[in-house]
Amino acid sequence: MPPPVIAGVDGSAESLAAAEWAARESVRRGRSLRLVHVWSWHPRQDGEPATAAQRLMARRALRQAGERIGRACPQVRFEEEQVEGPATAALVRAAAQADVLVLGSRGLSGFTGFLVGSVALGVVARAVRPVVLVPSAGKGAGVYLRAEPEEGGGRDVVLGLDLADPCDEVIEFAFEAARDRGSRLRAVHAWPPPAPFALGPGEIGLIEEPWRAAEWRDFMTAVLQPWCDKYPGVEVVETLIEGRAASPLIRAARAASLLVVGRRITQGPALARTGPVAHAVIHHAGCPVAVVPHE
Known part of the structure; x- marks a missing residue:
């Protein structure tokens, strides 16, 4: 089976823009789409696994991304996955399975949620497959999102x-x-x-x-x-x-x-x-x- 387009999501505006971009890209490439949320971004020193609150946040982030995709690309079917951090290592592993990995970006302002600057740059620096960083609509994403793929x-x-x-x-x-x-x-x-x-x-x-x-x-x-x-x-x-x-x-x-x-x-x-x-x-x-x- 051809590798999927994978989007990392955390519920932020940037990751929602990334999920929509990834959905459109999966259509263009004729690939399946997978949404990945990494929980326990900062594991506790005692090694305690993800709490119920973390799991709730993961489900919420994936649901929000799915709703965004449903509005923008209702024809796209996708699968969801929750994986355990640390963030950079988890996303690098996801990239190795992907046709392309898509992450949200806030550019010079840094990154929100799990996508702090060091994590995103670490993924880009270590991934063996292409990584696309997508800004939110507030950074101009609305223009290029509207232009693709219809226009x-x-x-x-x-x-x-x-x-x-x-x-x-x-x-x-x-x-x-x-x-x-x-x-x-x-x-x-x-x-x-x-x-x-x-x-x-x-x-x-x-x-x-x-x-x-x-x-x-x-x-x-x-x-x-x-x-x-x-x-x-x-x-x-x-x-x-x-x-x-x-x-x-x-x-x-x-x-x-x-x-x-x-x-x-x-x-x-x-x-x-x-x-x-x-x-x-x-x-x-x-x-x-x-x-x-x-x-």
Whole structure:
């Protein structure tokens, strides 16, 4: 059986938005939907299991998420699951079983309920499958939620493309997201200004700036061409900017339905990290952010 779309829910506005987004995504992907609530986020020192109050809160959170899905996507059928924490470990385990894991996000303001900043960032840094962080309607979610899936192509899917390390998993996720939404794909690459003492003979940075930009654009087109051939129905817009990557991606996300960035998988929990670009867009982008792990 194909892996499901999984949404972590805790009853907060952010997690309810995540549940609705996940329901729509399950329809687009043709996957089943699973709602997961983790109880005993902060286990007591004496090891006491979840109390009746915790279980009541879990049932309430799952019921609220189900009601939200019923109003937004009445055709979607889903299953519910309660699992025991700690939160990061439980959600990382859930992600390993998922086609994509969807969590609620409040961006720079932090996270509510179990999704405190350290937990959400810990999940993103350790998950082996894509994780999507969805802001609540108060953060602009209403616009992109209304645009999907019925209105489709009104808002771009934005791909943060690292031409120094173009990764198939990240590019494919973005193309499939654009195809499933009937949206345009905007690929954004920010190329750093050359460091004169770090360049070798013949490197792009030695070329005058207009020619250097043309070299990057040709390289970008060559990287994307096989994917354009594979997904001929997806219109692609290429955007090249000199400078750091985070700022242009955050600007592009203002008019996007989804922002897709990559994260390199590192070995060992002590080395788990989101990377500077993913960290920045998670905190500042105004649309859902998909973080796709890759080797």
